[in-house]
Amino acid sequence: MFQYDVFLHSHDLFWFITLILFALVLVFLKSGLIKPAKVLQMILRFLYILVFGTGLVLIAMNLWWGSIVKGVLAFWLIYVMEMISTRMSKKELTPWTSFILWIQFFVSFVAVIYFGYFI
Numbered sequence: 001m002f003q004y005d006v007f008l009h010s011h012d013l014f015w016f017i018t019l020i021l022f023a024l025v026l027v028f029l030k031s032g033l034i035k036p037a038k039v040l041q042m043i044l045r046f047l048y049i050l051v052f053g054t055g056l057v058l059i060a061m062n063l064w065w066g067s068i069v070k071g072v073l074a075f076w077l078i079y080v081m082e083m084i085s086t087r088m089s090k091k092e093l094t095p096w097t098s099f100i101l102w103i104q105f106f107v108s109f110v111a112v113i114y115f116g117y118f119i
C-alpha cells in the first residue's frame with residue numbers, strides 16, 4: 001500500500017536519525033560539551049515524537065498483535081534512551097544504574113529490530 005510505505009519509510013528515517021542523535025548526545029556529554037548536548041537533546045525529544053507518531057499511524061493502518069507488541073517494545077526503548085541521556089546530563093548515572101539501563105537498551109533494541117523486520 002502506497003500510503004503505508006510512506007509512513008514506514010519516514011518511520012525508518014526517523015528512528016535512524018534518533019539513534020545517531022542519541023549517540024551524539026552521549027559523546028557530547030562525555031566530552032564536556034554541555035550546551036551543544038542540551039540542544040541536541042531537545043532535537044532528540046522532537047524526534048521521539050516523530051518516531052512515536054509515525055509508529056502509531058503504522059499501528060492504526062496495520063492493526064494486529066505483532067505491531068502492538070512492536071510499539072510497546074519501542075516505547076520501552078525510547079524510555080531507556082531518555083533515562084540514559086537525562087541521567088548522564090544530570091550526572092546521576094551510577095555504575096549500577098548505567099549497567100541496568102544499558103542491558104535494557106540492548107535487550108529492547110534487539111527485540112524492536114526483531115519485531116520490526118522479522119515478525
Ligand code: HEM
Nearest residue numbers: 015051052055056058059067070071074075112113116117
Ligand atoms: C527508537 C524507536 C524505534 C525503532 C528503533 C523502531 C524500529 C522499527 C523498524 C526497524 C521497523 C521495521 C521497518 C521496515 O520494515 O522497514 C519498524 C516498523 C514499525 N514500527 Fe517502529 N521503531 C521505533 C519506534 C516505534 C514506536 C514508538 C512505535 C509505536 C508507537 C512503532 C511502531 C512500528 C510499527 C507499527 C511498525 C510496522 C511493523 C510492521 O510492518 O509489521 N515503532 N520500526
